[in-house]
Every structure is written in structure tokens, then in C-alpha cells.
Amino acid sequence: xxxxxxxQNLYLQAYLHNSDPNLIVFVDTCVAxxxxxxxxxxxxxxxxxxxxxxxxxxxxxxPYSHCARFKFSAxxxxxxxxxxxxxxxxxxxxxxxxxxxxxxxxxxxxxxDTGS
Numbered sequence: 001x002x003x004x005x006x007x008q009n010l011y012l013q014a015y016l017h018n019s020d021p022n023l024i025v026f027v028d029t030c031v032a033x034x035x036x037x038x039x040x041x042x043x044x045x046x047x048x049x050x051x052x053x054x055x056x057x058x059x060x061x062x063p064y065s066h067c068a069r070f071k072f073s074a075x076x077x078x079x080x081x082x083x084x085x086x087x088x089x090x091x092x093x094x095x096x097x098x099x100x101x102x103x104x105x106x107x108x109x110x111x112x113d114t115g116s
Contacts, residue, residue: 001083004074005074006074006075006079007073007074008073008074009056009071009072009073009074010071010072010073010074011060011069011070011071012069012070012071012086012088013062013067013068013069014027014067014068014088014090015064015066015067015068016066016067016092018066019064019066020066021065021066021095022094022095022096023065023066023092023093023094023095024065024066024092024093024094024095024102025065025066025067025068025090025091025092025102026050026068026090026091026092026093026101026102027047027050027059027068027070027088027090028047028049028050028089028090028091028101029045029047029048029049029050029088029089030045030046030047030070030086030087030088030089031043031044031045031046031048031086031087031088032044032046032075032077032084032085032086033084033085033087034077034080034081034082034083034084034085035085036085039087044075044077044084046072046086047070047088049106049107049108050101050104050105050106050107051106051107051108052106054072054073054075056071056072056073056075057070057071057072058070058071058072065095068090
């Protein structure tokens with residue numbers, strides 16, 4: 001376990017063991033839960049579909065394309081639960097593919113026309 005106080009920054013890094021410069025890593029979704037086996041019932045979204053949901057979330061610079069770095073502040077969720085678990089989903093894409101998930105970034109849902 002990693003112990004952190006409320007409002008303290010938590011720094012995370014995800015990287016590929018293969019340092020192929022033609023691959024990039026993108027943080028698609030990162031969710032917190034008090035239950036390590038259930039990330040659906042009681043959760044807190046930090047990043048969802050590439051869009052930051054927590055106002056303290058920040059992407060950090062990495063000199064390596066195969067490495068994603070980010071931070072966020074420990075949130076109120078910690079006050080109500082003795083332990084919090086993170087589950088993050090990452091995308092690995094070809095660096096030069098503009099249609100890849102990594103290059104599309106935040107996928108906010110399109111609004112639907114309600115019609116008449």
C-alpha cells in the first residue's frame with residue numbers, strides 16, 4: 001500500500017517495457033474505489049474517456065513517448081473510506097497514427113437532437 005494524506009499530491013507513471021519510439025501511451029480512464037474487486041458500485045472518476053473528471057488531475061511531461069505521467073490530489077473520497085484502490089485503463093497507439101485513440105484525446109459525448 002501507498003499511504004497519502006488528504007489533499008496531498010499522488011504522482012503516477014505508466015510505461016511500456018518495450019521502449020519502441022513508434023508507440024505512445026495514453027491514460028484513457030482512471031477510477032478510484034473503496035473495493036478492490038468492484039469498480040462499478042461506489043466509485044470516483046479521476047479520468048473518464050480521456051477527459052479529466054477531477055479538477056486536480058494534471059498530465060505531466062515525459063521525455064519518453066512510451067511513458068505516461070500524471071498526478072492528482074487525494075480527494076474527499078479518502079475521508080469516508082479507510083483504503084482506496086485505483087484502476088486505470090491505458091491505450092497504446094502508433095505514434096504517427098492521427099486516427100488512433102491516443103491522438104483523439106478527450107471523448108466527450110455528442111449531444112443528441114431532441115427533435116420536435
